[in-house]
Amino acid sequence: MAQLDVRDAIRKGLLAGVIALGLSVIGMVEAFDQRDVITDVFSLGQLLLFAAPAVVGFLVVKGRDIRAYGPALISGALAGVFAAIPIFLLLMLTLIYPGLRAQLVNVSPTLIGILTFGSGQIVGGLLLTAVMGVLGLVGATTHVIPDRISDPLVLGVGWTLLIGVLSEVLLNILRPLLPRGVLRFLFGTKGITLVTAVILLVLITVGIAWWRAQGRERYQKRIAARSAVQVANARRTSLGAGLLLLLVLPFILGTYLTEVVDNVGLYVLMGLGLNIVVGFAGLLDLGYVAFFAIGAYMMGILTSQGDLGVGGISFWLALPICVATSTIAGIILGTPVLRMRGDYLAIVTLGFGEIIRVLATSDLLKPVIGGAQGILQIPKPEIFGFTILQPQHFYYVILASVFLALFISSRLRDSRLGRQWMSLREDEDVAEAMGIHLVKTKLLAFGIGAAFSGLAGAIFAARLSSIFPHSFNLLISINVLSLIIVGGMGSLPGVVVGALVLVGLPELLREFAEYRLLLYGALLIAMMLRKPDGLWPSPVRRRELKAEEQEKLMMQAEGLE
Amino acid sequence: MSQRFKDIDYIDLLLWLFRAVIIIIVIWGTVAKIFLGRGNAYTADDWIDFFVSGLSQGSLYALIALGYTLVYGVLFMINFAHGEFFMSGTMTATVFVALPLSASGFLDEHPIIGMLAIMLTAMLISIGVAVLTERVAYRPLRRAPRLVPLITAIGASFFWQYFFRGLYGSSLVPFPELAVLQGKYNLFGIEILKTRAVVVVASVVMLVGLYFFVMRTKTGKAIRAVAEDKDVAALMGIDVDRTIAITFATGAAMAGAAGVLYGLVFRQVHFFMGFVPGIKAFTAAVLGGIGSIPGAALGGLFLGVIEAVGPPLFLEGLGIPGGHQLKDVIAFTMLVLVLIFRPQGIIGERLAEKKA
Numbered sequence: 001m002a003q004l005d006v007r008d009a010i011r012k013g014l015l016a017g018v019i020a021l022g023l024s025v026i027g028m029v030e031a032f033d034q035r036d037v038i039t040d041v042f043s044l045g046q047l048l049l050f051a052a053p054a055v056v057g058f059l060v061v062k063g064r065d066i067r068a069y070g071p072a073l074i075s076g077a078l079a080g081v082f083a084a085i086p087i088f089l090l091l092m093l094t095l096i097y098p099g100l101r102a103q104l105v106n107v108s109p110t111l112i113g114i115l116t117f118g119s120g121q122i123v124g125g126l127l128l129t130a131v132m133g134v135l136g137l138v139g140a141t142t143h144v145i146p147d148r149i150s151d152p153l154v155l156g157v158g159w160t161l162l163i164g165v166l167s168e169v170l171l172n173i174l175r176p177l178l179p180r181g182v183l184r185f186l187f188g189t190k191g192i193t194l195v196t197a198v199i200l201l202v203l204i205t206v207g208i209a210w211w212r213a214q215g216r217e218r219y220q221k222r223i224a225a226r227s228a229v230q231v232a233n234a235r236r237t238s239l240g241a242g243l244l245l246l247l248v249l250p251f252i253l254g255t256y257l258t259e260v261v262d263n264v265g266l267y268v269l270m271g272l273g274l275n276i277v278v279g280f281a282g283l284l285d286l287g288y289v290a291f292f293a294i295g296a297y298m299m300g301i302l303t304s305q306g307d308l309g310v311g312g313i314s315f316w317l318a319l320p321i322c323v324a325t326s327t328i329a330g331i332i333l334g335t336p337v338l339r340m341r342g343d344y345l346a347i348v349t350l351g352f353g354e355i356i357r358v359l360a361t362s363d364l365l366k367p368v369i370g371g372a373q374g375i376l377q378i379p380k381p382e383i384f385g386f387t388i389l390q391p392q393h394f395y396y397v398i399l400a401s402v403f404l405a406l407f408i409s410s411r412l413r414d415s416r417l418g419r420q421w422m423s424l425r426e427d428e429d430v431a432e433a434m435g436i437h438l439v440k441t442k443l444l445a446f447g448i449g450a451a452f453s454g455l456a457g458a459i460f461a462a463r464l465s466s467i468f469p470h471s472f473n474l475l476i477s478i479n480v481l482s483l484i485i486v487g488g489m490g491s492l493p494g495v496v497v498g499a500l501v502l503v504g505l506p507e508l509l510r511e512f513a514e515y516r517l518l519l520y521g522a523l524l525i526a527m528m529l530r531k532p533d534g535l536w537p538s539p540v541r542r543r544e545l546k547a548e549e550q551e552k553l554m555m556q557a558e559g560l561e
Numbered sequence: 562m563s564q565r566f567k568d569i570d571y572i573d574l575l576l577w578l579f580r581a582v583i584i585i586i587v588i589w590g591t592v593a594k595i596f597l598g599r600g601n602a603y604t605a606d607d608w609i610d611f612f613v614s615g616l617s618q619g620s621l622y623a624l625i626a627l628g629y630t631l632v633y634g635v636l637f638m639i640n641f642a643h644g645e646f647f648m649s650g651t652m653t654a655t656v657f658v659a660l661p662l663s664a665s666g667f668l669d670e671h672p673i674i675g676m677l678a679i680m681l682t683a684m685l686i687s688i689g690v691a692v693l694t695e696r697v698a699y700r701p702l703r704r705a706p707r708l709v710p711l712i713t714a715i716g717a718s719f720f721w722q723y724f725f726r727g728l729y730g731s732s733l734v735p736f737p738e739l740a741v742l743q744g745k746y747n748l749f750g751i752e753i754l755k756t757r758a759v760v761v762v763a764s765v766v767m768l769v770g771l772y773f774f775v776m777r778t779k780t781g782k783a784i785r786a787v788a789e790d791k792d793v794a795a796l797m798g799i800d801v802d803r804t805i806a807i808t809f810a811t812g813a814a815m816a817g818a819a820g821v822l823y824g825l826v827f828r829q830v831h832f833f834m835g836f837v838p839g840i841k842a843f844t845a846a847v848l849g850g851i852g853s854i855p856g857a858a859l860g861g862l863f864l865g866v867i868e869a870v871g872p873p874l875f876l877e878g879l880g881i882p883g884g885h886q887l888k889d890v891i892a893f894t895m896l897v898l899v900l901i902f903r904p905q906g907i908i909g910e911r912l913a914e915k916k917a
Contacts, residue, residue: 025727105728284708335572335575340901342708343638343707343708347843347900348896351840351897352897354889355894361886362890439572481712514723514726514727517719521717521720522716524715525698528705528709529702532705532709
């Protein structure tokens with residue numbers, strides 16, 4: 001039985017406090033305060049701020065096996081109080097030196113108001129310390145009360161908060177379905193109402209508790225008792241339902257959300273392409289945006305009705321040309337880097353991406369692609385006399401492309417070429433010794449990867465009907481790279497999951513916009529440290545990991561004997 | 562006969578062609594400029610001005626490049642976040658030290674003490690950011706595959722960029738002007754902007770100092786030992802983790818100092834200022850031969866001069882409009898060329914084909 005470890009609690013508490021202070025001074029707390037989770041009661045900014053003490057209270061006790069009430073609760077509260085100290089010091093500093101905002105632009109009166117509950121630095125600071133101490137205590141309490149009660153409660157709170165955060169999406173979907181009175185009862189001006197929150201909390205907690213206690217067992221029994229035909233039927237039904245849902249999605253979501261989904265789709269396309277290069281073949285390409293740009297510019301030049309358009313051909317005719325151009329560009333840019341490996345390859349491809357961007361902005365190519373002014377008046381695609389105009393219409397074009405890309409990717413993955421790529425990823429020298437033609441294999445990876453990106457670029461150009469060089473900066477390459485790493489390198493469902501999490505979520509929460517790359521950066525580091533194979537690892541990786549674990553276990557077992 | 566042709570790798574042929582085309586373009590442009598007088602007409606003073614500005618820019622690249630070279634020397638990893646070490650120290654020193662000192666008039670009364678204070682702050686903050694990054698994002702991954710720390714480095718780079726953007730805002734912050742450094746020095750009849758001269762002199766002093774630190778002190782010896790072989794160094798009683806942290810700190814200190822000099826020359830700082838100089842400095846490090854300190858200095862100066870002289874010389878000669886916009890293209894093309902044809906750089910051992 002472990003005893004109270006004061007130093008550990010203080011250290012972790014201060015660390016959490018520094019993180020909370022960081023979130024405050026870079027303006028995240030204030031920006032997120034704009035969005036209420038529970039109307040007029042609790043905002044996302046406060047959630048961000050108070051997550052630190054609650055989580056640290058939880059972590060201080062976790063894994064230390066403190067079952068005694070006293071030490072657990074004391075260390076939780078202690079960590080919570082110390083988590084408040086960095087912010088308390090900031091408040092005192094603003095009291096002594098009110099001009100701090102000249103240096104730290106985000107230490108605004110509004111932020112001080114949030115941190116002090118609107119009641120002066122000293123009183124508010126003490127109040128904040130007390131609240132954080134209580135939250136640390138609450139975090140620690142989850143370990144003290146039996147799991148049977150605490151688990152459903154924690155999950156219930158989590159889900160309620162999540163629904164509150166995403167309430168805008170829900171409101172958008174439910175608006176046509178429910179009468180206004182009901183909506184006004186459920187949703188406040190921003191976020192859900194307090195009543196809804198309580199109802200949700202109770203429902204979810206009870207539901208989970210019931211599931212834990214009985215439901216799961218019953219469900220598993222029923223699953224186990226199914227016949228083969230039933231299993232096949234169930235799979236077919238769920239597949240059909242999923243497809244149907246994808247087909248009617250734009251009608252459910254409305255214009256704005258469909259636009260978000262369109263964006264996600266374009267990123268999935270690019271992600272699938274980069275996944276071939278990075279995930280399958282292990283060639284870290286940081287200049288991937290170049291092919292996106294080439295696809296988009298090609299579409300612009302071929303179809304634009306403005307001064308720069310040369311072809312004036314239709315979208316559908318231009319599309320294969322764009323894809324082909326990107327493929328060729330991928331092969332051309334791939335040739336000089338064939339001999340390079342790892343980090344050198346990354347830097348050189350980054351250089352290529354920048355060269356293309358600078359060239360696109362420069363006066364040199366201005367007569368062809370318009371320099372900084374870009375290409376305007378790209379017509380919307382037409383099909384059988386019907387103009388694809390709305391995001392809802394583009395949704396189907398993008399959906400079809402994503403399915404095509406998914407199909408090609410999955411076939412490639414299981415093909416001879418796919419296996420060659422993977423052996424290349426594991427060890428280039430061994431792969432070559434096994435008779436794999438390195439040049440051909442690598443160039444195919446670059447070319448096919450570029451093709452997907454060119455397709456995405458072409459659709460992007462037609463969707464926006466004008467393109468500018470600044471839309472094709474390095475950040476797009478980094479976004480795409482982040483999403484395949486977060487999803488799981490080499491995993492096709494991983495790309496979709498990664499795009500939904502990294503592109504979809506931030507667009508739903510517009511307050512994220514400014515902090516998106518900060519979070520990406522932190523997420524990349526965290527993923528590499530904790531879960532290097534991503535949220536949805538590819539089956540091969542999963543098997544490898546399992547094999548490794550078993551080996552470890554066996555070695556441990558041998559060691560014990 | 563056919564046997565002889567069989568031995569020629571067509572990729573090699575292609576690469577040779579690529580190299581020949583670039584060389585022909587450069588020579589053609591130069592010839593067209595000098596003998597045909599295409600583009601603007603420049604006087605000898607103009608050319609000296611281009612050259613000196615290239616030298617001062619290049620000495621900044623050299624200082625930043627040291628960080629890449631030192632870290633690559635010990636860890637064989639490209640520290641993608643190095644440009645952010647450069648930015649973080651400079652921005653903090655500008656916002657918290659330089660601007661208040663300048664507003665109170667202290668900076669103009671005691672320019673040397675003021676500049677030293679600014680530089681010291683910048684170096685300390687850069688060191689802090691570097692050591693923290695190393696501790697959190699690199700140290701736990703020492704044994705991981707090589708792509709993994711590179712990805713965390715990219716993550717760290719963006720994290721710091723947007724963290725400092727959150728702290729100090731996204732607008733340009735003006736770096737104070739020093740009254741002492743306005744105007745020009747007259748050196749053997751050549752007029753040189755004072756700031757540029759100061760930048761070159763300060764960089765040379767720091768480069769020499771660093772060279773002696775690495776070559777003559779005990780800590781420097783430990784750094785070289787770790788670069789040679791970590792395991793053996795550990796057996797010799799060297800604390801490897803600590804030495805690696807010191808290496809990061811040394812590189813970051815140089816970057817912080819370079820940042821202040823950058824502020825002197827360009828008179829503004831902002832959160833994105835680390836990215837392009839970072840990549841250019843990496844180019845400089847590779848150009849000189851990554852892992853070598855004199856190489857980084859040489860590569861930096863070379864790159865700076867080429868970038869400054871190149872656009873008026875061969876780009877204008879080719880009749881390319883707005884040549885100065887393309888100076889980044891020159892730098893990146895050089896990077897690609899060096900990595901393809903001479904990965905070991907001007908001086909330095911061959912490392913590029915080491916197992917990834």
